[in-house]
Every structure is written in structure tokens, then in C-alpha cells.
Amino acid sequence: xxxxxxxxxxxxxxxxxxxxxxxxxxxxxxxxxxxxxxxxxxxxxxxxxxxxxxxxxxxxxxxxxxxxxxxxxxxxxxxxxxxxxxxxxxxxxxxxxxxxxxxxxxxxxxxxxxxxxxxxxxxxxxxxxxxxxxxxxxxxxxxxxxxxxxxxxxxxxxxxxxxxxxxxxxxxxxxxxxxxxxxxxxxxxxxxxxxxxxxxxxxxxxxxxxxxxxxxxxxxxxxxxxxxxxxxxxxxxxxxxxxxxxxxxxxxxxxxxxxxxxxxxxxxxxxxxxxxxxxxxxxxxxxxxxxxxxxxxxxxxxxxxxxxxxxxxxxxxxxxxxxxxxxxxxxxxxxxxxxxxxxxxxxxxxxxxxxxxxxxxxxxxxxxxxxxxxxxxxxxxxxxxxxxxxxxxxxxxxxxxxxxxxxxxxxxxxxxxxxxxxxxxxxxxxxxxxxxxxxxxxxxxxxxxxxxxxxxxxxxxxxxxxxxxxxxxxxxxxxxxxxxxxxxxxxxxxxxxxxxxxxxxxxxxxxxxxxxxxxxxxxxxxxxxxxxxxxxxxxxxxxxxxxxxxxxxxxxxxxxxxxxxxxx
Amino acid sequence: xxxxxxxxxxxxxxxxxxxxxxxxxxxxxxxxxxxxxxxxxxxxxxxxxxxxxxxxxxxxxxxxxxxxxxxxxxxxxxxxxxxxxxxxxxxxxxxxxxxxxxxxxxxxxxxxxxxxxxxxxxxxxxxxxxxxxxxxxxxxxxxxxxxxxxxxxxxxxxxxxxxxxxxxxxxxxx
Numbered sequence: 001x002x003x004x005x006x007x008x009x010x011x012x013x014x015x016x017x018x019x020x021x022x023x024x025x026x027x028x029x030x031x032x033x034x035x036x037x038x039x040x041x042x043x044x045x046x047x048x049x050x051x052x053x054x055x056x057x058x059x060x061x062x063x064x065x066x067x068x069x070x071x072x073x074x075x076x077x078x079x080x081x082x083x084x085x086x087x088x089x090x091x092x093x094x095x096x097x098x099x100x101x102x103x104x105x106x107x108x109x110x111x112x113x114x115x116x117x118x119x120x121x122x123x124x125x126x127x128x129x130x131x132x133x134x135x136x137x138x139x140x141x142x143x144x145x146x147x148x149x150x151x152x153x154x155x156x157x158x159x160x161x162x163x164x165x166x167x168x169x170x171x172x173x174x175x176x177x178x179x180x181x182x183x184x185x186x187x188x189x190x191x192x193x194x195x196x197x198x199x200x201x202x203x204x205x206x207x208x209x210x211x212x213x214x215x216x217x218x219x220x221x222x223x224x225x226x227x228x229x230x231x232x233x234x235x236x237x238x239x240x241x242x243x244x245x246x247x248x249x250x251x252x253x254x255x256x257x258x259x260x261x262x263x264x265x266x267x268x269x270x271x272x273x274x275x276x277x278x279x280x281x282x283x284x285x286x287x288x289x290x291x292x293x294x295x296x297x298x299x300x301x302x303x304x305x306x307x308x309x310x311x312x313x314x315x316x317x318x319x320x321x322x323x324x325x326x327x328x329x330x331x332x333x334x335x336x337x338x339x340x341x342x343x344x345x346x347x348x349x350x351x352x353x354x355x356x357x358x359x360x361x362x363x364x365x366x367x368x369x370x371x372x373x374x375x376x377x378x379x380x381x382x383x384x385x386x387x388x389x390x391x392x393x394x395x396x397x398x399x400x401x402x403x404x405x406x407x408x409x410x411x412x413x414x415x416x417x418x419x420x421x422x423x424x425x426x427x428x429x430x431x432x433x434x435x436x437x438x439x440x441x442x443x444x445x446x447x448x449x450x451x452x453x454x455x456x457x458x459x460x461x462x463x464x465x466x467x468x469x470x471x472x473x474x475x476x477x478x479x480x481x482x483x484x485x486x487x488x489x490x491x492x493x494x495x496x497x498x499x500x501x502x503x504x505x506x507x508x509x510x511x512x513x514x515x516x517x518x519x520x521x522x523x524x525x526x527x528x529x530x531x532x533x534x535x536x537x538x539x540x541x542x543x544x545x546x547x548x549x550x551x552x553x554x555x556x557x558x559x560x561x562x563x564x565x566x567x568x
Numbered sequence: 569x570x571x572x573x574x575x576x577x578x579x580x581x582x583x584x585x586x587x588x589x590x591x592x593x594x595x596x597x598x599x600x601x602x603x604x605x606x607x608x609x610x611x612x613x614x615x616x617x618x619x620x621x622x623x624x625x626x627x628x629x630x631x632x633x634x635x636x637x638x639x640x641x642x643x644x645x646x647x648x649x650x651x652x653x654x655x656x657x658x659x660x661x662x663x664x665x666x667x668x669x670x671x672x673x674x675x676x677x678x679x680x681x682x683x684x685x686x687x688x689x690x691x692x693x694x695x696x697x698x699x700x701x702x703x704x705x706x707x708x709x710x711x712x713x714x715x716x717x718x719x720x721x722x723x724x725x726x727x728x729x730x731x732x733x734x735x736x737x738x739x740x741x742x
Contacts, residue, residue: 097675097725098718098723102664103677105727107718121673122723123673137662241691244691245659
């Protein structure tokens, strides 16, 4: 419990302020330790340069604040300020709080480019140069701790959330399995009533975070809003030891619907990103490790238009030791060790992006791949994403077969290249083999990706592809039912319409039988179309019939009557 | 500084609220609208304490809404330059620390601290004095002096200083 002491005017002890500055600028720590005892363990250049900057700015500040803060500087100090005015620098306005410069308090106009760091605090903005300086300091500190930066996405990467409303009936059993919110450690499934959500953490995520935090400084970057991001961080990291304040939500990003490393305080060459969506990071694809999406809840599958069943419906889950997170952790360990290998002091040349590429190129090293009927013939094969992915994985790609080819990737059995491959005893796989290698970071056994499996899948697909109801037979049946319905309508035109058909068409109860027949034999979009046509025709006819006599507002179309209705 | 003053506001009321409880509806709408907001001139409106008067209602042309001029007493909080107040530290950065005094957000730059204060990075970033007697970290109470006040689009931000006699750390996470 202490009260702040008088501002110790250290420099007043030295007579010549300029001389003091000289000594400080020349030597590293010894001279400065007299007046600025540094308690940091890490005595690196950044701290001293920080000091120097601070000292210079301090002097300028004193003169500016003279009017505002009377108690601050003693008379002696102000004399020295005027003496040392030559060493004064104009304020660089490194950052603004509100619209005031944080150093000198002046109003700074908005045209200065600054990046808002709302996840640190509301209203704070830093100039680009300042951000670069902060990144450099951060880099040095990280290097001394042998750590890099890792930016983690939340949804479908570390966890899967669903709104309670979207829970399917077969998922209701999950409600009884939720873990309590009081003590979140060890739990995986949480019910968040106050947000109307249920969240499932991905298997292995706790060990993943523990291991990763030893090698990386962790950030969360999500497209959810701030309260969601903070709540998820509480589930993943109840003690706040992994993420701290480094939680970036979509409210903190600079560009909407896009993620970028501009608000991350780490140099781009030392940051890795783990996300399930490649397109969220348009300018940092090289830093990105794409992970397989985690679909636990059915609503998540539906969101991405997948027809397969979600893990909750299958009552199973990703394998813990073998799952996506475990694989990614291995890759991260590999890249990290490559970055810090040899223990060399000069790590400024290393770039984590090229190291990641290096690790990736090991996967399919030695494979020469030819593609058959995978790319449309008109386009340039080299530009196709699959070609690019294969090359990124270390395989060499070619357009024509020759002796050195090891794999033929095809979607169809009957092509020449495939026949050649079977003759020459080369591997024939479908494109899933390359995709699997990309996601699992390991060359997969070719037997699991043979074309026979593709054929099996294809056969199932084919029956889906051909829709029965557009064939001639069913079309005729549909037309018959339709005509029957409409003739019924004409017949019963005298009766009052009570039933609702669709798109504003009403019909009397007598016709309900033919209506059901009509709806059964035709597609719903066709039914709508025919109804619409019918209404249109009726309106036209009515207008033609009694166009002259109609006065005043027209009543709603009553398509079943031919009799000119009395004007209302 | 806190003030207890009379402010006036034109309240628009929909006819569905007319009737016996017109006055209550008007007052509750006023409180909902005004409490917790920031007025550029008066600062943070903290609480409505009473109603001075409610004038005659005028029907707005073209709409069924009626406008009542309401005079009400309320407690406002407005920071002034040179004012000394207590604040709780929320975030510590290498440039300085953020503190809040109720609804008011303040920033104290490291240039506005005593010369001996050093930034210590780490798990709990803090500012420590040269003789380690004073340590300012998250949730500490500090006494600071406001140096600049700026009102930016219904937000009030202040810069503060702990460079002065009796300013600085008050309490250590009490």
C-alpha cells in the first residue's frame, strides 16, 4: 500500500542533459541502469531503444503538459528542458485513444491510417509504423522463448456449435449428456441456455491446446461475435492461460467477412493459421493449415449441404489419438522444430511459410502423377486447383504418360491412360487420394482409393441423378391429373371455393380428390406453375369479358367463375 | 464530477400508451431512453431521480405520435480536465494502461507515469517502479488526474496521468 512518490527527476542530478543522453545512446545497459534501473530479465536491444524513444518523447511531453499538469515538473527540470530543446522530437502519434494521441494528447484526425485493436480495448488505434514496431518487439520476445504464433479458428475447427432450435429429434439424447458449466475442465459437451446453444468441443482439443501453447502464442480468430468468442474461450481455456486477451471476433476484424493478420501482433513470417475455410484468409493462404471440418451436429452438416449423417446422429465421434487435431499437432511440431533448429541466433531469415511448404512437399515426394479425364480438356491443366494441390504436396504432375509415372488419377475406368496404367502395373486412384493426402498430411494407401470404389459410389449416384418423374410416362400421368383437376374446377364453378391450393388459387371442397391426385403425380414446382397459369388465364378472360362494365376497385380474382361478378 | 441537474427531453409517445397510466408510461419510456446514455454536453446520464414537469403534448402532423416536453432531474457524470479521480486498471500494455472509472474509459500513457515505472511483460503485464515498491496491474485501484477529455461520436475517452504528488497506486487488488 503505497502512495506514488514525487516524480523522481533523475536527470536533474546530471548537470548536462545532453551528455546524459549521449551516454545512454552509446552504451547498452550500464549507464542507463543508474537512472533507469531495468528489472527485466531480458536485456535486449528492443528495451533500450524503447527507453531511448521514451526519453526523447518524455521531454517533449513535459513541455506540452506544462500547462495542464502543474505539479509534475519541478522548476529545475523545466530549465533543463529548455536547454535540451534541441533533442526534442515532434510527437509521432503512434496511436490514438478516441481521437487523442496517446502520447501527447493532441487531437489526431482520422485520415491517418491506423488499425483498430478493439480486442485489446475499445477505442484504441495504432499507426502502422507503431504496429510494425510492436511486432518487432514481440518477435524478439518470442524468439527468446522459442515460440511462434498460432491463430486458431473456432467453428468446425476446435468445436462445433448448434442453435438449440436446430437440434434434430435423434439428437435429443445429447441433452442428458451435457457437462456442467461450473467446472469445464474435462468436459466436451456444453449446454448454453442463455445463448440458446449447445457446443461440442472437438476430441483431443484440450491436449492440443496444452501442447500447442508450449510452442506457440495462441490467438483465437473467429467469425462469431464478441460475446460468443469470449464464451467459447471460457470453455476451451477456463483459466485464461492459453489465450489471455487474444480473442479476435468478427467485431474486431478490419474487413467484414474476411480474416487478416493485420490485427495480430506477430510478424507474418512467424504466424501459422489453423482454419477449416481457406477462403476466409484471402491474403494469407501461405500461412494457413486447412483442417477437416468438424461436423458433430446435424445442423452443421445441413449448413454445408452435405447429405451424410453427422457424428451425433451416428452416435460416434472423431478418434482422439488419430483425429484431425492430432495430425495437425504433429505438423505444427515439425514446422516449429524446423524453425528453431540448429539453435542459431539469427532467426530473422527463417520464414514459417516456406517451412510449411517444405513439410507439405514431403508428403507425396517421389510420386509422378498423370491426370485422366479429371480436368475439362479446354482449360489449362496446370491451372486446375487439383494440379496445384498435388504439386504443393510434392508430387510432379504431367499431362502425358511415360515410364517415370507412378500414379494415374482418373474418374473413369475406361480411359486409355487407365488401361496403360493397369498394363504397366502402375497405381490407379481417384482424386480422393490427393485430397486425403492433403488433409491427413500423409500418403494414403492407394488400395483405399481405387476406382472400383468410385464405381460403387457412382452407381448409387446414378440412380439419384436420373429423376423418375421427368420421364415421359410420369409426365403424361401428371398432365392427366392436372386436366382432371381443372375440369373439376370448371364444373364446380358455381360452388364457393373454400380450400386453398397454392399461389392464390382457391377451389371448392368437391374438387379435393382430384386435387390430391394432381399434387401426388406432379412435382410441387410444376403444380405451382400450373396454378399460376390457370389464375392468369382466368384473369385475362374476366377482363376481356366485362372490361367495360367494371368500375371501382376490383375484388380478388375468383378464377372459378365465368359469370361477370357484380362490381363492388 | 457528478452533477444533479434538470434536463429536458421531448418524448414521443404512441397512442396505445394513452389512458390512465399515461404518465407512468411516459416516465418509464424516458428512463429506458435516457439512463445509461451519453450526452456530449452533460456526460454520462446515470440515473433519473425525478420528474420536474411534463408539458402539454402536441400531436405531430401526419403521425399519431404525441410529443411531450419532459423536464427531469438526473445524476450525470462528466469528466473534466484536471480532475482527479479513482479508477480501476483493466488492461496493461507496453504503451500504458487502460482504466475505468464507472462508465468512463481512461488511458494513462507510459509517458504520464513517474520516471521509474517500467513495463513488465508476461502472464500478468504490469508497471513496476524502480524500487519495486509500486506495482500497477489489472484490477488495481489508482488515483489519476485527467489530462484530456475527448467526446467522439457519443463515446467519451480520457487520457490521464499518474505523474504527480499523491497520484498513482492506491490499493492492491483489494
